[in-house]
Amino acid sequence: MSAVPVSVDATVLTLKQMFGERCSTAEAVRGHHSKGESWHTPGLPDAVVFPETTEEVAEIVRLCARNGTPMIPFGTGTSLEGHVVALKGGISIDMSRMNRVLEVNAEDLDCTVEPGVTRKQLNAFLRDTGLFFPIDPGADASIGGMTATRASGTNAVRYGTMRENVLALTVVMPDGRVIRTSRRSRKSAAGYDLTRLFVGSEGTLGIITAVTLRLYGVPEAMSSAVCSFTDLAGAVRTTIETIQAGIPIARIELLDDVQMDACNRYSGLSYPVQPTLFLEFHGTEAGVREQAEMVAAIAAENGGGDFGWTGKTEERAKLWQARHDAAYAALALRKGEAVDPGLWATDVCVPISRLTECILETKVDLDSSFLIAPIVGHVGDGNFHLAFILDRTRPEELAEAERLNERLVMRALAMGGTCTGEHGIGYGKAKFLQAEHGEAVSVMRTIKQALDPAGLMNPGKMFKD
Numbered sequence: 001m002s003a004v005p006v007s008v009d010a011t012v013l014t015l016k017q018m019f020g021e022r023c024s025t026a027e028a029v030r031g032h033h034s035k036g037e038s039w040h041t042p043g044l045p046d047a048v049v050f051p052e053t054t055e056e057v058a059e060i061v062r063l064c065a066r067n068g069t070p071m072i073p074f075g076t077g078t079s080l081e082g083h084v085v086a087l088k089g090g091i092s093i094d095m096s097r098m099n100r101v102l103e104v105n106a107e108d109l110d111c112t113v114e115p116g117v118t119r120k121q122l123n124a125f126l127r128d129t130g131l132f133f134p135i136d137p138g139a140d141a142s143i144g145g146m147t148a149t150r151a152s153g154t155n156a157v158r159y160g161t162m163r164e165n166v167l168a169l170t171v172v173m174p175d176g177r178v179i180r181t182s183r184r185s186r187k188s189a190a191g192y193d194l195t196r197l198f199v200g201s202e203g204t205l206g207i208i209t210a211v212t213l214r215l216y217g218v219p220e221a222m223s224s225a226v227c228s229f230t231d232l233a234g235a236v237r238t239t240i241e242t243i244q245a246g247i248p249i250a251r252i253e254l255l256d257d258v259q260m261d262a263c264n265r266y267s268g269l270s271y272p273v274q275p276t277l278f279l280e281f282h283g284t285e286a287g288v289r290e291q292a293e294m295v296a297a298i299a300a301e302n303g304g305g306d307f308g309w310t311g312k313t314e315e316r317a318k319l320w321q322a323r324h325d326a327a328y329a330a331l332a333l334r335k336g337e338a339v340d341p342g343l344w345a346t347d348v349c350v351p352i353s354r355l356t357e358c359i360l361e362t363k364v365d366l367d368s369s370f371l372i373a374p375i376v377g378h379v380g381d382g383n384f385h386l387a388f389i390l391d392r393t394r395p396e397e398l399a400e401a402e403r404l405n406e407r408l409v410m411r412a413l414a415m416g417g418t419c420t421g422e423h424g425i426g427y428g429k430a431k432f433l434q435a436e437h438g439e440a441v442s443v444m445r446t447i448k449q450a451l452d453p454a455g456l457m458n459p460g461k462m463f464k465d
Contacts, residue, residue, distance in 0.1 A: 006067035008089060012047040014063055015091065022050040022097075033074050033084065033092040037139070039344040039390065039398075040082035040428055045072060045092035052097045054170060054178055054209040061207065062176035064091055070459050073203040075145030076118065078137075080345050081426030083149065083202055087460035093207060095144050101125050102210065110167060110184055112212045115144020131215040134159040137422065138324045144208045149424040150200030154323065157243070157380030158250040158282065159216065161422070166199050170210035174452040184212055197447070202424055203458035205451050219282035222250075223292055224316040225309035227279070227299045228272040232256060232363055234303035235275040236356040239379045241298050243352055247291055251280035252380040253323055256363065259330065259374035259387075266329030267322035272305070278323055279309075280316070323376075330374050330387045340392045346405050348412035349383040349421030358415055359384060362408055371400050383421035410435070430464040 015023040024030070025047045034042035046069075051057045064071050070090025077084060086092060099116035106129050113122060120140045122133050137146060137153035145151075147169070152161035159165070168182040181194040198205060229235040239252055254277060255263065261273045277299070281291040288311070296307035310316065322329075327343055334341045350358045359375065366373050366386070377384025386408065388401040409419045409432050419425075419432035434441050445463060448455075 006069075008046045008067075008069050011064060011067045011069040011091065015047060015049050015060065018059065018063075019049055019051075019056075022052075024048050024050075030092075032077070033072075033094065034086060036077050036079035036082065036084050037343070038080045038082060038428065039342050039388075039392075040085055040426070043085040043087045044089070045086035046089045048074075048092045048094055050094050050097050054172065057093065057172045057207055057209050058176045058178055060091065060093060061172050061174065064456060065175055065454065068454060068456065070456050071207070072458050073144070073148065073207050075115065075142035075148075076140065078139035078141045079145065079149060079426065080423045081420070081428035083424060083426040083458070083461060085427065087427065090456075090459075095142065095209075098209065104129060104131075104215075105184070106131060108184065109215045109217075110212055111215055112168075112210055113143050114210055115142055115147070115208050117143050119143065119146065126215065130218055132218050133165075133213055134216055135162055135165055143211050143213070147199055147208055147211050148201060148203050150422070152378070152381075152383070152422045154251045154253055154320070154378055156378055156383075156422075157252060158248060163196065163199055165214045166195060166211060167214060168212040169195055169198050169208055171198055171206040171208055173206045174454070174457050178209075200424070202426065202461055204448060204462050205457060207457075221283060221285045221288045221311060222316065223281045223288045223309050223311040224319050225279040225281070225292060225295070225307055226271060226276060226319065227296075227304045227307045228260075228274040228276045229299075229305070230274065230303040232275040233356055233360060235277050236359055236379065238277060238295070238299045238302045238304060240352050240355060241302070242295050243380055245294065245298070247294055248283070249279060249291060249295065249380060250282040251278070252378075253278040254359075254375070254377045254379040254384065255323075255326070256375040258333075258372065259326060259376045262329035262333050262374060263322050263326060266332050267318075267325055269322055274305075277304075278319060280320075281309075326374070326376050327387055330372070330389055333372055334389050334391075337391075342390045342392045344388040344390055344401050344405075345385055345423070346388070346408065347377075347383060347385040347421050347423050348408055348417055348419060349381065350412050350415045350417030352382045354415040354417070355379060355382050355384075358411060358417070361411060362386070365404055365407055369400060369404060371397060371404070373401075373404065378421075381421070382417070425462050427461050427464075430462060433463065
């Protein structure tokens with residue numbers, strides 16, 4: 001479908017006629033949709049529209065395609081690399097009203113949901129079925145956004161990422177066609193794997209309007225543990241040895257001393273201000289006890305202190321809420337200063353055999369810098385994060401964060417890792433895609449050009465112009 005030179009104002013006018021109050025040009029609404037939860041410079045869309053069905057999404061896409069108007073899908077706005085920023089204006093398509101659980105097939109351990117369903121909403125819906133959806137990126141993100149960014153999180157070491165847990169998708173293509181990428185069966189050898197193509201495509205190839213997901217039985221027992229270490233290397237070695245021993249741990253999270261200090265202050269905890277592991281075990285009562293005892297022995301050999309663990313729901317919830325609040329805790333480290341603190345969260349992932357080396361070299365960089373940047377990570381799969389706490393009014397702080405971030409990314413790539421384990425590319429990491437994938441980027445561009453020749457789907461993302 002060829003675009004004709006029509007002004008974006010004409011597109012907005014038509015959308016207002018089609019959707020009435022569900023198409024907004026209010027400055028506050030546009031401002032909310034101009035950014036995610038990151039340091040990236042906002043970009044205002046010309047309008048925000050709130051579809052409620054797949055067919056309405058298709059109507060919006062067909063109109064924008066005819067008029068040459070950019071389209072930016074929007075979930076809950078929790079992305080971290082500028083995915084939802086309207087770099088070239090256009091229409092922000094907010095999927096939050098498409099928030100129904102369409103089908104639960106308990107016997108098959110799967111469900112189908114609309115993209116605006118959030119992970120907490122889904123698990124609340126599943127509560128009486130004995131099933132749950134384990135992917136937990138921390139924020140209460142939408143399932144559509146999690147799919148589009150190939151999200152993972154604290155449970156990925158046991159349950160995998162969105163890549164492993166999405167079975168099928170309904171997608172509105174850039175010309176308005178609606179496709180279903182697969183069936184519900186757990187495997188298929190029929191044709192190209194279009195599901196995997198759209199998982200992680202960041203809204204650049206189409207708009208996801210339904211997601212079929214794997215579900216899991218709620219474990220008989222869950223237990224969480226905390227263990228502090230005399231040094232960072234001991235905590236990381238414990239992680240590596242736990243994974244290499246084949247212990248089926250559900251979560252293993254690393255927090256360095258800076259992050260632990262922040263969490264203690266923010267969440268009212270009293271743990272030692274030392275490198276610390278937060279862990280969780282799932283299984284039978286006997287299995288959980290055995291896992292905890294095995295990891296405790298590994299930790300003790302690596303300088304770990306008391307291995308306190310609990311199966312009490314309220315204590316587990318407090319521990320993981322503190323982990324999920326780590327970013328806010330880090331921001332609070334600069335509370336009271338005459339600054340406008342902002343959070344630049346970045347991440348890399350390396351093979352676990354290189355994890356100790358990568359984290360320790362990164363810690364040396366941070367210790368020699370004037371910036372505050374705690375380390376926290378889902379280290380069971382080699383993924384960790386830095387949270388640069390910046391004064392938005394000081395260019396020298398942003399420059400220092402850019403320098404440290406580039407050193408981190410190039411270090412990870414040199415170790416066989418990736419520039420992003422779970423945050424995605426957006427436009428924040430577009431400059432690293434070529435360094436990671438080389439000639440493969442040209443193939444990605446060819447796919448983008450074939451499916452979206454006018455470049456209207458989330459323009460400026462993924463590939464650096």
